[in-house]
Amino acid sequence: MPRSGGTAARTQYPVWHRFDGESILVWTEKHRAWVNNVNRDGRVAFSVQDDSPPFAALVMRGTATATDRLDDSGLEAAKDISRRYLSEDEVDGYVESYWPELHTFVRIVPETITLWRRGH
DSSP, rough: OOOEETEEOOOOOOEEEOOOOOOOOEETTTTTTTHHHHHHOOOOEEEOOSSSSTTTEEEEEEEEEEOOOOSHHHHHHHHHTTTTTOOOHHHHHHHHHHHHOEEEEEEEEEEEEEEEEOOO
């Protein structure tokens, strides 16, 4: 949560992401406001919710860093993230329609994780 004027400025953005077992990777556009906020203050919260019963959820608090990756590893990372949301036959065309203009990645390393297996 980036801070503004000494108080927490909470904002929420839906993002496509991938968890590699240690961190969250988000593929995004370099000039988005939330990426600029991360560059100023890397403290973030990241949440994921299930919209069907039992409504499980988690919240991670940690540190985020934004980097540009114009190489093949960035292209493959964008495809890996997209595979979570698209069918395999859609991935290449989708990613290539944005690549290389969209080449920024934000990595979130969690410091704390709170998990709810059942919501109300």
